[in-house]
Amino acid sequence: MAMKNWTAGTQCVAKKEHSKPKAGEIPYHKGDILTLVGPGTRKGEYRARHNTTGDEGLVSGSNFREREALRIDPKLSLMPWFHGKISGMQAVCKLKPMDDGLFLVRESVRHPGDFVLCVCFHQKVFHYRVIFQNNKLTIDNKEFFYNLIDMIEFYSRNRGAIATVLLKPKKKEGTKSAETKLLKSGWLLDLSKLTLGEVIGEGEFGAVFEGEYAGQRVAVKNIKCDVTAQAFLEETSVMTNLHHKNLVQLLGVILHNGLHIVTELMTKGNLVNFLRTRGRFAVSATQLLRFTLDVCEGMEHLESKKLLHRDLAARNILVSEDGVAKISDFGLAKVSSTATDNSKLPVKWTAPEALKSKKFSTQSDVWSYGVLLWEIFSFGRQPYPKMSVSDVRECVDQGYRMEPPDECPPDVYAIMMSCWETDPKKRPSFHKLRDRLEKELSKPHT
Numbered sequence: 001m002a003m004k005n006w007t008a009g010t011q012c013v014a015k016k017e018h019s020k021p022k023a024g025e026i027p028y029h030k031g032d033i034l035t036l037v038g039p040g041t042r043k044g045e046y047r048a049r050h051n052t053t054g055d056e057g058l059v060s061g062s063n064f065r066e067r068e069a070l071r072i073d074p075k076l077s078l079m080p081w082f083h084g085k086i087s088g089m090q091a092v093c094k095l096k097p098m099d100d101g102l103f104l105v106r107e108s109v110r111h112p113g114d115f116v117l118c119v120c121f122h123q124k125v126f127h128y129r130v131i132f133q134n135n136k137l138t139i140d141n142k143e144f145f146y147n148l149i150d151m152i153e154f155y156s157r158n159r160g161a162i163a164t165v166l167l168k169p170k171k172k173e174g175t176k177s178a179e180t181k182l183l184k185s186g187w188l189l190d191l192s193k194l195t196l197g198e199v200i201g202e203g204e205f206g207a208v209f210e211g212e213y214a215g216q217r218v219a220v221k222n223i224k225c226d227v228t229a230q231a232f233l234e235e236t237s238v239m240t241n242l243h244h245k246n247l248v249q250l251l252g253v254i255l256h257n258g259l260h261i262v263t264e265l266m267t268k269g270n271l272v273n274f275l276r277t278r279g280r281f282a283v284s285a286t287q288l289l290r291f292t293l294d295v296c297e298g299m300e301h302l303e304s305k306k307l308l309h310r311d312l313a314a315r316n317i318l319v320s321e322d323g324v325a326k327i328s329d330f331g332l333a334k335v336s337s338t339a340t341d342n343s344k345l346p347v348k349w350t351a352p353e354a355l356k357s358k359k360f361s362t363q364s365d366v367w368s369y370g371v372l373l374w375e376i377f378s379f380g381r382q383p384y385p386k387m388s389v390s391d392v393r394e395c396v397d398q399g400y401r402m403e404p405p406d407e408c409p410p411d412v413y414a415i416m417m418s419c420w421e422t423d424p425k426k427r428p429s430f431h432k433l434r435d436r437l438e439k440e441l442s443k444p445h446t
C-alpha cells in the first residue's frame, strides 16, 4: 500500500471501529470524522482530533481514508426535485410509477412566481399550490417557509395538511442530488449538533454567526434563498478540495433553512478591520510581513491545485485566534479561466488584462496580491484612495501605479510593483514571492 503523507488539517473518515484504544490513542466509530493535527510518534501514525467528541490523541493512518473532495459538478443540485416551469399534465407524466409519496415541485404556468407541489397518493397526483406572501411560502396558511428546500424538508417529516409525507423525490433529468453526494462523501453535518451564537459578520447573502459544532467553535453562514444556496454549492465543492493552514477550513454543510456553511471560526475577524482598529502602533512590521507570507503560502497551495481565487483582497482574509491569516471567500474561485459576469469584478483589485479581456490566471491573482500587500502596509486603507473605479481603470491602463504606503519598507514596495507588471508573464509566481518575503522576514525589523 502506498505510504500516506497527510498534512495537518487533513480530514479523515474512519474505515473501522476502534473502541478499545491503547494508551495515548483515541476511540472512534466507523464513519467518524477526524482532523489530523500532526504526525504521530511512529511511522504511519498521526495525532488527530475527533471532530465530534473533541478528543485528541494518536490514530493509525491505515484505519482511515481521506475525506473525499466533491467534484465541481454543475449537475449537483440542492433541489433535484424542482422541475421549473412545467404544466400539471407534464408533471403527471413524469410522476410514474405513482408510488405513494413520490413528488416534485414545479413553477405554476398560470400563476408565474407561484409554485406547485405535486404528490402521488393512491394512484392519483395531488397538486398543492404554494403561495408566496409576505416573503414566505405556504400551502395551508398555517405552516410558513423561507424557501422550497425548507418546505420539502418539513413535509418529508410531517404530513401536515397534505395527503402523505413526501417519500421520494422525482429528480429532474440531468440532476444529481447534492444531499446524497454530500452525505456519501462525509460533508453533511448534523443540525442537532449545531448551536448558533451571535452574529459576527454580514455577508452579501446573509449573516455570519458564531457557533459551536460538536464542541468546536465555528462560523456559520446561512443562505436562505434557494437560488443563491445553489450557487454557493459550487463554492463549497471547491472548499472540499482544500486543506491548508492558510485557507479557512470548511467543516461541512447542513441542509436546513436553505444552506448552512460551517467553517472554522476566525475569532479576530477580517484583516481590514483587524488592521484599521489596531493601527501602526499596535501591529509591528514583522507581524505585517507574517500576514503577507501567510496569504502567499495559501495562494501557493491554490496555485498547486490549479485554482484561481479571483477575489483576493484584504476583506477576504480572516485572522485566527493565534494571529494566523487565512484566505476565505472562494465564491469566485474557479478551475477554468473564463470569467462569468464582469460587472461583479472588484475593479481596484483586478488585473488590467482580466478586466479588459477576461484573462484570469494565477498571474492575475498575483496582481490582486500586490494590491493586498498595499492594503496590509497601509493598515487597511481603501486602495487608490479618493479615486473612482473608472479613474482607476483608465489610469492603471496608462501605467499609473499606487505610491508606497507611509513607512512601507522599500523592498516590500518593490515586491508590490513587480506584482503590477503590465505583462502578466513578468509578474513573479507565488512561489517566488514566498522566497522574497521569507528573506524580508529574516531581516531585522522594528
Ligand SMILES: Nc1ncnc2c1ncn2[C@@H]1O[C@H](COP(=O)(O)OP(=O)(O)OP(=O)(O)O)[C@@H](O)[C@H]1O
Pocket (backbone or CB within 6 Å): 200, 201, 202, 203, 204, 205, 206, 208, 219, 221, 248, 263, 264, 265, 266, 267, 268, 269, 270, 315, 316, 318, 328, 329, 331
Ligand atoms: N470563518 C469566519 N470566522 C470569523 N468571521 C467570519 C468568518 N467568515 C466570515 N466572517 C465575518 O463575516 C464577514 C462576512 O463574511 P462573508 O464571507 O459572508 O463576506 P462576503 O465577502 O460578503 O462574502 P459573500 O460574498 O460570500 O457573502 C467577514 O468579513 C468576517 O468579518
